[in-house]
Amino acid sequence: MxxxxxxxxxxxxxxxxxxxxxxxxxxxxxxxxxxxxxxxxxxxxxxxxxxxxxxxxxxxxxxxxxxxxxxxxxxxxxxxxxxxxxxxxxxxxxxxxxxxxxxxxxxxxxxxxxxxxxxxxxxxxxxxxxxxxxxxxxxxxxxxxxxxxxxxxxxxxxxxxAGITTYSPIRRWGDIEGKKIGIVGLGGLGHMGVKFARAFGAHVAVFTTSPAKREDALRLGADEVIISTNAEDMKKHAWSFDFILDTIAADHDIDAYIKMLGRDGTITLVGAPEKPLAVSAFALIFGRRSLSGSLIxxxxxxxxxxxxxxxxxxxxxxxxxxxxxxxxxxxxxxxxxxxxxxxxxxxxxxxx
Missing domain, CATH: 3.90.180.10 (Medium-chain alcohol dehydrogenases, catalytic domain)
Structure with a gap:
């Protein structure tokens, strides 16, 4: 010793x-x-x-x-x-x-x-x-x-x-080259998710509540930025994502992001909110969507x-x-x- x-x-x-x-x-x-x-x-x-x-x-x-x-x-x-x-x-x-x-x-x-x-x-x-x-x-x-x-x-x-937490679910989901991938949140985890999804050849969209993060999201490799508090912005992207990585650790409306998924799309949680998230069964059932979690x-x-x-x-x-x-x-x-x-x-x- x-x-x-x-x-x-x-x-x-x-x-x-x-x-x-x-x-x-x-x-x-x-x-x-x-x-x-x-x-x-x-x-x-x-x-x-x-x-x-x-x-x-x-x-x-x-x-x-x-x-x-x-x-x-x-x-x-x-x-x-x-x-x-x-x-x-x-x-x-x-x-x-x-x-x-x-x-x-x-x-x-x-x-x-x-x-x-x-x-x-x-x-x-x-x-x-x-x-x-x-x-x-x-x-x-x-x-x-x-x-x-x-x-x-x-x-x-x-x-x-932060790296392996975001790499693992993206890699496990499958071949994402050319697919539309969403990253919810642009923090320590989210910024790594953007970099990995971009490197794998995906079309990358960042969901954020802050318009001030738009420029940084694009610098990090995002193709587009969606302001999640803008109802019209969200509506036009509904049913369009193949995979979404949710990095938010605070309480938030996960149904809003589930509705962004296309048929057979998956949303994976890597953020860990303190309180349970409310999930609508209908949001999953109609679209055959999946909700999962991932740990490092x-x-x-x-x-x-x-x-x-x-x-x-x-x-x-x-x-x-x-x-x-x-x-x-x-x-x-x-x-x-x-x-x-x-x-x-x-x-x-x-x-x-």
Whole structure:
């Protein structure tokens, strides 16, 4: 065991502050990574503030961060895929049982015994796992990802959650080249959905309540922008979409978007509103439409996503900040005041 610097929340209202935390010594299949950048996900804010208490109560102190990019500093004797000096990434998972049907199919994110990068059971040190707002991390090789050298590591970090969360359902839906694809919301998830759908060759439309986002949506690759509060604008697009990715985490009228789908169209939720959404059965039945959900992706699919990003030069649009501004970033994130993801330069932690 060794000790490192980190930023942690001591309670739901305490904010984040410096803390020394332990990491396990490197075992034979482990990779030790010096963290260079860590993205800030909205899940980090929810967890640090115990806003998911009914589903996932926070254990304090908590060290958030599951969008990790760093450099390998040490590997165990049985590691074959990484060597010191390699760029590597860690996403939302650091372990699973690897024997259940989901794991055998490469769907570790659906394993009933998955271990989250932070807040999961730490079988080596006891307590819970600590995330990427820290100097380094030790992870089993199976859950470590190769980071393409041609991409900006600060912009790669959010791909480990926001990227795979949007890539997976788009890829799973099928061949979208030439199809009409809608992205609901233009935030941390939505802007990645636009980039991926465009790279796959789709005709991409962004649904937004804000006319001010039109220019940015087009810059990111959208072919058109639909103002969802404009009844006439919505009406002329009814029954025209093959697939819609809904990234909104707040309460909203999902029926309005279901009605945009053509026959056999699918809408997939990746945003997680706190309250249940009201869905009209008739909106689904008439049109044979489908409503589904999606949760990040497995390790192999996440690597596929990173390789796809390397080929198409895709990264997240990020604002790089020092760790000392993380509490300010949380306040801004709560107000959606970021384009489109914060990425923490973890070199700033050395100043603590």
């Amino acid at each position: 060794y000790n490192i610097k980190a930023y942690a929340a001591a309670g739901a209202t305490s904010g984040l502050a410096p803390l020394t935390i332990p990491r396990r010594d490197t075992k034979e299949r482990d990779v030790q990574i010096e963290i260079l950048f860590c993205g800030i996900c909205h899940s980090d804010l929810h967890y640090a503030r115990d806003e998911w208490h009914s589903v996932m109560p926070t254990v304090y102190p908590c060290v958030p961060g599951h969008e990790i990019v760093g450099r390998v500093t040490k590997v165990g004797s049985a590691v074959t895929k990484f060597k010191p000096g390699d760029l590597a990434g860690v996403g939302c998972l650091v372990d699973s049982d690897r024997t259940c049907p989901n794991c055998r199919e490469g769907l570790e994110q659906l394993c009933p015994k998955q271990v989250l990068t932070y807040g999961g059971p730490d079988k080596d040190l006891g307590g819970v796992t600590y995330g990427g707002y820290s100097e380094s991390i030790v992870v089993d090789e199976h859950f470590v990802l190769r980071v393409p050298a041609n991409l900006d590591p600060a912009g790669v970090a959010p791909l480990l959650c 992706g497995g390790i192999a699919e996440t690597q596929e996503m990173l390789d796809f990003c390397s080929q198409h030069n895709i990264t997240a649009d990020v604002e790089v900040i020092p760790i000392q501004k993380v509490n300010e970033a949380y306040e801004r994130l709560a107000k959606s005041d970021v384009k489109y993801r914060f990425s923490i330069d973890m070199a700033s932690l050395k100043a603590e």
